[in-house]
Amino acid sequence: MSKGLPKRSEDYSLWYNELVKRADLAENSAVRGCMVIKPYGYSIWEKMQAELDRMFKETGHTNAYFPLFIPKSFLSKEASHVEGFAKECAVVTHYRLKNAEDGSGVIVDPDAKLEEELIVRPTSETVIWSTYKNWIQSYRDLPLLVNQWANVVRWEMRTRLFLRTAEFLWQEGHTAHATKEEAMEETIQMMNIYAQFAEDFMALPVVKGKKSENERFAGADETFCIEALMQDGKALQAGTSHFLGQNFAKAFDVKFASKEGGLEYVWGTSWGVSTRLMGALIMAHSDDNGLVLPPKLAPIQVVIVPIYRGEAELEAISAKANEIMASLRKAGVSVKYDNRDTYKPGWKFAEYELKGVPLRIGIGPRDLENGTIELARRDTLTKETFDLNSQPIEEKILGLLSEIQASIYNKAFKFRQEKTTEVNSWEEFKSVLNNKAGFVSAHWDGTSETEERIKELTKATIRCIPLDRKEEEGVCILTGKPSSGRVLFAKAY
Incomplete structure (x- = not known):
């Protein structure tokens, strides 16, 4: 890599x-x-x-x-719609090309102008x-x-x-x-x-x-x-x-x-x-090692990597890997066996880590002797040795994939909780935006002018008025005017 x-x-x-x-x-x-x-x-x-x-x-x-x-005339029919999209429309004006007379390549044929220009859809309402x-x-x-x-x-x-x-x-x-x-x-x-x-x-x-x-x-x-x-x-x-x-x-x-x-x-x-x-x-x-994919959306949920020296070892490992693969596929798990001999196991480990594959199974000659496999989780980067005789492999893998899905969600949820801050003053608002970031829950007076002014001053916009917000009396962080509830501000993509 x-x-x-x-x-x-x-x-x-x-x-x-x-x-x-x-x-x-x-x-x-x-x-x-x-x-x-x-x-x-x-x-x-x-x-x-x-x-x-x-x-x-x-x-x-x-x-x-x-x-x-x-x-083009369709977009003119709904005034606010055309105003919202006018600056980002691609427009088709001609329907034919022709060879330039000086041999420099193709040019737009000026005689092939459309009677009415066509907009390449920005949305289809x-x-x-x-x-x-x-x-x-x-x-x-x-x-x-x-x-x-x-x-x-x-x-x-x-x-x-x-x-x-x-x-x-x-x-x-x-x-x-x-x-x-x-x-x-x-x-x-x-x-x-x-x-x-x-x-x-x-x-x-x-x-x-x-x-x-x-x-x-x-x-x-x-x-x-x-x-x-x-x-x-x-x-x-x-x-x-x-x-x-x-x-x-x-x-x-x-x-x-x-x-x-x-x-x-x-x-x-x-x-x-x-x-x-x-x-x-x-x-x-995702993290500094690469993608972290939730198992429900991962194209490959489990990858099996053989660790071997020589053809004889690979043959024995492949027999066990194919058996595991058949059980997992029957249980609806998407699994890949990577027995390419052009790359060493360490290279493959790094590749599947980068690509966010949720679970990696390693099998070497010692595993075959002991009836075990090594399981490596992408979300926590932890490994465990699993005894194949202790539990059906598909049960173990399905349980782990479910655990990984929940663990990825919980980590993101905890992060959002830590990065959601209630503020009650303009100074606090600016301080959180500049030093902590995340969602800032603050009172706003409900006017477009105040929202625009806050955006000009801080680049933060109202992301939404949460549906589950508490209706509570307060004062707008910028104007001090009355407010009936908090809204979520943040800098955004």
């Missing part, structure tokens, strides 16, 4: 970038601001996708696909609501519960692999309902599904909350979110669910005949998570 990773404590940003590349997750592409997700990284995303897709389908949603291109107009006539057509797995483009100038790239992968749900109550119920349900996924599969504790008006999605009446804390004390928005009210229905004239015989606008929601979850997974759990 090459020299070790940079230390998180010395340069967190460099540590993250190096880890993404060295663990074979992703790399920068030939297109500025875009990334190539490599097979190992993509296999983690596929596991995330599979679990989320199952959760969506269990709650009645079905998948569809809508165009990548959006007519407009194109989907224009379609829903044809799909919805009566209350019998509702609710309409649709999800799309797709790529989107938001022209970012400062990019970072997984966290912020010009093109990224995501899912976007878009639903239509007969009543405001149903739409709000759907919005909250999807936020809860995201929270459940983050906690149960990513081992990532999250705060469920509502966004302030400043941080709300462009075109939504309310935005609900899940916020997570990374190891450098910065927050990361891990998923959002938007109550759109009737804004897009009115913009695209989507009405339905109600049971009572009237004609009404439908109520809408949209919700999404993206490959940014990969960034959250890396930053929340």
Whole structure:
């Protein structure tokens, strides 16, 4: 293996970038601001996708696909929506190239200008609501519960692999309902599904909350979110669910005949998570040795490494390894046997540590004699000798994987608790942000102006108004005006 990773404590940003590349997750592409997700990284995303897709389908949603291109006029129909996305849109103006007359290569054919420019989708509300107009006539057509797995483009100038790239992968749900109550119920349900996924599969504790008006999605009446804390004390928005009210229905004239015989606008929601979850997974759990993956999302949950001299020893070890592998696979464990003779065991140990494989099994000639194996955990970097006759191997491994999943979550939860601080004054607020970081729980007077001013002065934003907050009288840390409860501030990605 090459020299070790940079230390998180010395340069967190460099540590993250190096880890993404060295663990074979992703790399920068030939297109500025875009990334190539490599097979190992993509296999983690596929596991995330599979679990989320199952959760969506269990709650009645079905998948569809809508165009990548959006007519420019569609974006003009919902004023706050276009304002929110205008600065990051990629625009298609022509549909043909031709050879330059001077032989210098291809140029855009000036005669092939589109009558109306097309926007490469930054999000699909407009194109989907224009379609829903044809799909919805009566209350019998509702609710309409649709999800799309797709790529989107938001022209970012400062990019970072997984966290912020010009093109990224995501899912976007878009639903239509007969009543405001149903739409709000759907919005909250999807936020809860995201929270459940983050906690149960990513081992990532999250705060469920509502966004302030400043941080709300462009075109939504309310935005609900899940916020997570990374190891450098910065927050990361891990998923959002938007109550759109009737804004897009009115913009695209989507009405339905109600049971009572009237004609009404439908109520809408949209919700999404993206490959940014990969960034959250890396930053929340990994260490100076490499990735730490929760077993439920690890492409390889167990790796078996033989320790041998000569073909005869390898043959005997392989027979035992194949037996163990068959038992584990039967129990649903993803396992790999690495018997490559091109690398020494020590090199392999370092490689699987870097790639975050939760459990490593080592087998040498002495283990064969004693009927044992060595088990090494990635989360704690501890080892134990296990007697194969003491308990069925699959029971032991399944128990350990479950323990590792819980231990990774508990460590992240404890970290978040330690890094969540209540403050009651402006001086305290600045001191915690500068010296301790993390979530700062503070009173705010509820105005956009104060929120903007705090952001200007400290770079901290309101991450969310927690749904479980206590309603309590207080005074705003900046203005001293009355406040009815605390909100969570943090510097964020």
